[in-house]
Amino acid sequence: xxxxxxxxxxxxxxxxxxxxxxxxxxxxxxxxxxxxxxxxxxxxxxxxxxxxxxxxxxxxxxxxxxxxxxxxxxxxxxxxxxxxxxxxxxxxxxxxxxxxxxxxxxxxxxxxxxxxxxxxxxxxxxxxxxxxxxxxxxxxxxxxxxxxxxxxxxxxxxxxxxxxxxxxxxxxxxxxxxxxxxxxxxxxxxxxxxxxxxxxxxxxxxxxxxxxxxxxxxxxxxxxxxxxxxxxxxxxxxxxxxxxxxxxxxxxxxxxxxxxxxxxxxxxxxxxxxxxxxxxxxxxxxxxxxxxxxxxxxxxxxxxxxxxxxxxxxxxxxxxxxxxxxxxxxxxxxxxxxxxxxxxxxxxxxxxxxxxxxxxxxxxxxxxxxxxxxxxxxxxxxxxxxxxxxxxxxxxxxxxxxxxxxxxxxxxxxxxxxxxxxxxxxxxxxxxxxxxxxxxxxxxxxxxxxxxxxxxxxxxxxxxxxxxxxxxxxxx
Numbered sequence: 001x002x003x004x005x006x007x008x009x010x011x012x013x014x015x016x017x018x019x020x021x022x023x024x025x026x027x028x029x030x031x032x033x034x035x036x037x038x039x040x041x042x043x044x045x046x047x048x049x050x051x052x053x054x055x056x057x058x059x060x061x062x063x064x065x066x067x068x069x070x071x072x073x074x075x076x077x078x079x080x081x082x083x084x085x086x087x088x089x090x091x092x093x094x095x096x097x098x099x100x101x102x103x104x105x106x107x108x109x110x111x112x113x114x115x116x117x118x119x120x121x122x123x124x125x126x127x128x129x130x131x132x133x134x135x136x137x138x139x140x141x142x143x144x145x146x147x148x149x150x151x152x153x154x155x156x157x158x159x160x161x162x163x164x165x166x167x168x169x170x171x172x173x174x175x176x177x178x179x180x181x182x183x184x185x186x187x188x189x190x191x192x193x194x195x196x197x198x199x200x201x202x203x204x205x206x207x208x209x210x211x212x213x214x215x216x217x218x219x220x221x222x223x224x225x226x227x228x229x230x231x232x233x234x235x236x237x238x239x240x241x242x243x244x245x246x247x248x249x250x251x252x253x254x255x256x257x258x259x260x261x262x263x264x265x266x267x268x269x270x271x272x273x274x275x276x277x278x279x280x281x282x283x284x285x286x287x288x289x290x291x292x293x294x295x296x297x298x299x300x301x302x303x304x305x306x307x308x309x310x311x312x313x314x315x316x317x318x319x320x321x322x323x324x325x326x327x328x329x330x331x332x333x334x335x336x337x338x339x340x341x342x343x344x345x346x347x348x349x350x351x352x353x354x355x356x357x358x359x360x361x362x363x364x365x366x367x368x369x370x371x372x373x374x375x376x377x378x379x380x381x382x383x384x385x386x387x388x389x390x391x392x393x394x395x396x397x398x399x400x401x402x403x404x405x406x407x408x409x410x411x412x413x414x415x416x417x418x419x420x421x422x423x424x425x426x427x428x429x430x431x432x433x434x435x436x437x438x439x440x441x442x443x444x445x446x447x448x449x450x451x452x453x454x455x456x457x458x459x460x461x462x463x464x465x466x467x468x469x470x471x472x473x474x475x476x
Contacts, residue, residue, distance in 0.1 A: 001133040002143040005037040007096045009045055017043055024158035025143075029092045031152055032099050040100035045093050046116065047109040052089045057115050065118070137163045145287075166204045167197065174201065182213050195219050206256055233261050240267055241320075243276040248283075257286045264294035265303070272300055272330065273307040275322035280330060290334045300334045306365040312402050328406050341454045348435045355412050355421045356437060362399055363391060363448050370395060372445065393419060393444040422446055 005025040008017050017026050021041065046053050075083065097104060108116065111123040135143075144159040154170075161168035169177065180191045181198040188195075195214060199221055202210040208229065214222035232251060236259065239247035248267060251259060258266050268288040271279040290300045298306070304322055311321035339350040339357055350357045370389040393415055400413040411417060423429075425437040427449050437454070438446040448454055 002135040002139050003038040003133060004041065005032075005035065005039070005099065006041045006043065007032045007099060008043050009048055009092060013043065013048070024155050024162065027152070027155065029095055031155075033095060034150060035099055035152075036101055037099060038101045039103045039105070040096070041105045041107065042096050043107045044109055045096060045106075046113050049089050050110060050113060052086060053113065053115040056086050056090055057118050060118065062118060062120070160204070164204060166200050169197070169201060177201075178210070182210070182217070184217060188218070199225075206259070208260070230262075236267065237261055237270060240270040240276065240279060241274050243271075243274070243279055243320075245279050245282055248279055252283070252286065257283060257288045258292060260292070260294075263296065264292070265298075266292050266294075266300070268334075269294065269298070269300050269303040272304040272322060272326070272334070275307070275311075275320050275326050277326055277329060280326075284330075284333055290336060299336070301336065301361060302365055304330065304334065305361055309362075309366050309369075309399070309402070324404055328404050331407050339454070343436050343449070348437075350435060350437075355417070356425060356435065358400075358403075358408060358412075359396070359418070359421060360437060360448065360454060362396075362403075363446075364454070366399060367391075367448070388447055390441050390445050390447045396422075396446075419444070 001023075002025070004023065005027060006017050006021045006023060007027050007029065008014055009029055011028050014026050014028060025037070027035065105128070106121070140159050140163050144156040144163075147153075147159075148156040158168050160166075177194045177197050180186065181194040183191065195217075198210060199214055199219065201207070202214075203225070208226075211222050211225055211229075215226045232255070236248070236251045236255075239251070248271075252267070258268075260266055261270070266288065268280065268283045268290070269292075271283060293299055304327065307321045308324075308327050312324070335352050338352055339360055341348055341350075350360065367389050370391055372390045372392055372395070396418050397413065397415050400408060400418060403413070422438055422440075424431065424433060425435045426446075427436045427439045429436070437449055439449050440446055
C-alpha cells in the first residue's frame with residue numbers, strides 16, 4: 001500500500017528491510033526528510049546503536065520526563081564537542097517518528113533496551129491486527145510522480161519498474177550495462193544481453209540518444225524504433241504548429257507529455273512559440289514540464305518570449321505567433337521560480353519576480369535583432385575577438401514597453417528604473433547585492449555576461465567566453 005512506508009537508519013539497513021517488507025517505499029533517514037505517510041514502520045533505530053542510546057539517556061529518569069518545563073544548559077567547556085555525536089542518533093529517531101501521520105510500528109531486536117523502557121514502551125507479544133490494504137496501479141504511479149518531484153528517484157524508479165513491467169536497474173547497474181552495450185569494440189554476441197537491457201530501459205525512460213547509439217551499432221530493434229521515431233517527430237511537429245489538439249494527444253499517449261523533437265524542444269515549447277493556446281492548455285493540464293532545455297539552451301519561457309517579440313516588435317508574419325493574450329494567459333504557469341547561474345566559485349539565484357529576471361530573459365531572446373553591433377575582445381587583443389550585439393537604454397525601454405502591464409508594472413518600464421537595475425548588476429561591481437549579470441560596453445550600453453553562461457548565443461559558448469577577459473566592446 002502507498003499508505004505504508006518503512007524507514008531505516010542508513011543505507012546498509014535498506015537491503016535487510018527489503019527481505020521482510022515487500023514494498024518500494026523503504027527510505028533511509030536522509031531520504032525520509034520532508035515525507036509524510038499515514039503509517040510508518042521503523043526498524044532497529046535503537047538496537048543498531050545500543051551504546052549511543054544508553055549514553056543519551058544516562059541520568060534521565062521517568063520522573064524527569066513528566067516535568068512540564070525542562071531546563072537546558074550548555075556545556076561548561078564550549079570547546080568540548082564530545083556530546084555533538086549523539087545529536088545524530090536522537091535527531092534521526094525524532095525525524096523518523098514524525099514522518100507518521102497516524103500509526104507508528106516500531107520493530108526492535110532489543111526490546112528490553114532502557115531507552116524503550118524509559119519511553120514506557122513494551123513489547124507486543126500478541127498478534128498485530130493490521131488490515132491488508134492494496135493500492136491500485138494508478139495510485140502507485142501517482143506516488144512515483146510525487147516522490148520524483150521530491151527528488152526520491154530510487155523509490156520512484158522501483159515503483160515504475162514494478163508496475164510498468166520492466167527490469168529495475170540501480171544507478172550502478174545501469175552505468176555498467178550502458179558502458180558494455182555502447183562499446184563499439186564489442187561483438188553483438190558478447191553484449192547481446194546488455195543491449196537488450198539498455199534498449200528496454202531507454203524505451204521506458206525515453207532516452208532516445210541511447211536508442212540512437214544502439215541503432216548506429218546495428219542493433220536491429222533500435223534501428224526500427226529510430227525509423228518510426230523520426231517519422232512520428234515530423235508528424236508531431238506539424239500537428240503542434242497547426243494546433244491539431246486530437247492528433248497531438250495521440251502522440252502524447254504514445255510517447256509521453258514531454259516528448260522531444262530532434263532539436264530537444266518539447267511539445268509545450270513548440271505550441272507556445274506558435275501561439276496554439278488550446279494545445280498549450282491541454283499539455284499543461286497533463287503536467288507538461290516547464291524545466292526541459294532544448295539543444296540551443298532554451299526553455300519554454302524562452303520560446304514564448306522569443307516568438308512574442310518576433311511578432312510584436314520585429315513584425316514577423318510568415319507564421320502564427322503568440323499574441324499578447326497568450327503571454328498574459330501562460331506567463332505565471334511557465335515561469336520558473338528562479339534563474340540560477342554560476343560565475344567563478346559563486347552561484348547566483350535570481351528570483352523570477354524580480355526585474356533582473358525579466359531583463360535576463362528579454363535580452364536572451366532579442367539580442368540577435370539589435371542594431372548595435374560590436375566585437376568582444378580583451379584590451380590589446382583586437383584581432384582576437386568575436387561579433388556580438390548589445391543593448392542601449394532606448395532599446396531596453398522600447399522592449400519593456402511591449403510587455404503587458406499585467407506582467408510588468410508601468411513603474412518597472414521607466415528608463416530610470418531599468419538603468420538602476422542594469423547598473424547595480426554590472427560585472428565586477430563592488431557591491432554585496434551585485435549578481436555580475438551584465439557587461440557594460442559604454443555608458444548605457446550592455447550585453448549579458450558571457451562568462452556566466454546565461455546568454456544562449458550560438459556564436460559564443462560559455463567555454464569560448466572564458467578565452468576573453470572582457471574589458472570592453474569595440475563599437476562598429
